[in-house]
Each structure stands twice: as structure tokens, then as C-alpha cells.
Amino acid sequence: MKFNQFVIIGLGRFGSSIGRELMQLGYEVLGVDRDEEKVEEMSGVLTHAVVADATEENVLRSVGARNFDCGVVAIGDDIQASILATILLKELGVKKVVAKAVSELHGRVLERIGVDRIIYPERDMGIRVAHQLVSPNLLDYIELSKQYTIAELNVPDCLSGKSLSEVNPRGRFGCSIVAINKPKGIIIAPTASDVLAERDVMVVIGTNQQIESFQHSIG
Numbered sequence: 689m690k691f692n693q694f695v696i697i698g699l700g701r702f703g704s705s706i707g708r709e710l711m712q713l714g715y716e717v718l719g720v721d722r723d724e725e726k727v728e729e730m731s732g733v734l735t736h737a738v739v740a741d742a743t744e745e746n747v748l749r750s751v752g753a754r755n756f757d758c759g760v761v762a763i764g765d766d767i768q769a770s771i772l773a774t775i776l777l778k779e780l781g782v783k784k785v786v787a788k789a790v791s792e793l794h795g796r797v798l799e800r801i802g803v804d805r806i807i808y809p810e811r812d813m814g815i816r817v818a819h820q821l822v823s824p825n826l827l828d829y830i831e832l833s834k835q836y837t838i839a840e841l842n843v844p845d846c847l848s849g850k851s852l853s854e855v856n857p858r859g860r861f862g863c864s865i866v867a868i869n870k871p872k873g874i875i876i877a878p879t880a881s882d883v884l885a886e887r888d889v890m891v892v893i894g895t896n897q898q899i900e901s902f903q904h905s906i907g
């Protein structure tokens with residue numbers, strides 16, 4: 689399902705950053721915050737920004753929250769407000785509700801009340817940065833499941849000029865290069881004769897273990 693209209697509850701660092709990016713991507717965003725200053729700051733950025741307490745049902749109704757495809761509850765420290773705002777958005781019939789959790793317990797409560805996606809910004813970013821610190825070639829990754837990952841790896845010097853059949857990650861480690869992003873364009877499903885060069889980025893799919901072994905082998 690494609691979403692076009694978003695309502696963001698809480699315009700702190702997390703909520704405002706999501707709002708700015710969604711606007712840049714061309715979507716409509718309503719921002720709600722009980723803090724007048726935050727709303728003022730974002731009023732020129734978002735489609736609409738209103739001062740309101742999102743724990744009050746009539747308030748959420750009056751701003752038309754139910755007409756939005758997706759709601760983001762970006763309240764952190766006030767866990768009670770986060771939970772109440774989430775329940776209200778769900779009850780009003782917002783199709784997808786995404787919420788930020790500041791602790792495991794907060795996340796568990798959000799899960800119980802049926803949040804579609806729970807985000808732990810600090811925890812998840814910390815994990816991501818740790819992976820990048822220990823793997824200098826790792827640019828980014830997506831966990832497909834607990835076991836499987838897609839990773840974007842820089843092509844190091846030692847692989848520059850080598851064909852995929854020479855590098856042979858599938859034969860040696862079990863993971864596959866599914867794309868090579870070159871400055872001139874991306875090669876999807878590269879063949880054995882495609883050659884890697886410095887400044888290319890390899891997109892690799894495999895189990896975490898396979899990708900780790902491949903990364904170790906290339907430094």
C-alpha cells in the first residue's frame with residue numbers, strides 16, 4: 689500500500705527529522721505538538737503544524753487525524769502520552785501506526801496495543817554504528833530476517849580489477865553479489881565476468897555469518 693499523507697505526533701528531534709524528509713520526498717505531512725515553539729519552528733516546513741495535546745481524543749478528531757494513511761508517534765520521554773496517542777490513532781482508524789520506543793518495556797507495550805512498526809532510534813543507530821566501526825568496508829545493511837542480511841560494501845583495493853568469478857564469494861563463503869553500484873550506473877544481477885573497481889559498491893546477500901566471513905577476507 690502506498691501512503692501519501694502522514695500525521696506526526698511530537699515534533700522533537702526524531703519527529704521533525706521524519707517530517708522534513710517526508711516533505712522533501714513530496715508527501716503531505718501534518719505535525720502535532722503541544723509545545724508552541726516546536727510547532728512554530730516546523731510551521732514553514734510541514735504542510736500543516738498544529739499546537740495540540742495528542743492524548744485528547746476530541747483534539748485528534750478535530751485535526752482530522754483519521755484521514756491520514758500513516759501516523760508516526762514520535763513522543764519519547766513521556767511514555768504515557770506516547771501510549772495514549774498511539775491508542776487514539778489506532779482507534780480513529782489510521783491505517784498504519786509507527787511509534788518510537790525509548791526502552792524495551794515501552795516497545796513491548798506498544799507491541800501489545802497493535803503498533804505496526806516500533807522504532808528504537810538510539811538502540812538501532814548504536815547497533816548500526818558498531819557494525820560500521822568494526823567493518824570499515826560496510827556502508828549500510830538491511831536485516832532481511834534474524835539470519836539473512838543485504839549489505840553494501842565498498843570495493844577495497846585488493847578486489848579492484850578482479851572479476852566476480854575470481855572473487856567467487858558464493859563458492860568461498862556462500863554469499864552472493866547481487867548488484868554492483870559503479871559511478872556510471874548500477875549493474876543488477878552481475879555475471880561472472882563483471883569486474884570490480886575501486887569506488888564501486890557491492891551489494892551482497894547472504895547469512896550474517898557468510899557476509900562476515902567475506903568481509904574479513906577483504907580486510
Ligand code: ADP
Pocket residue numbers: 697698699700701702703720721722723726740741742743762763764765766769
Ligand atoms: P526527541 O528525542 O525526538 O527530541 P522528545 O521526547 O524530546 O523526542 O520530543 C517529543 C516531542 O513530543 C516534544 O516536542 C513534546 O512537546 C511532544 N509531546 C509530548 N507529549 C505530547 C502530547 N501529549 N501531545 C503532543 N505533543 C507531545
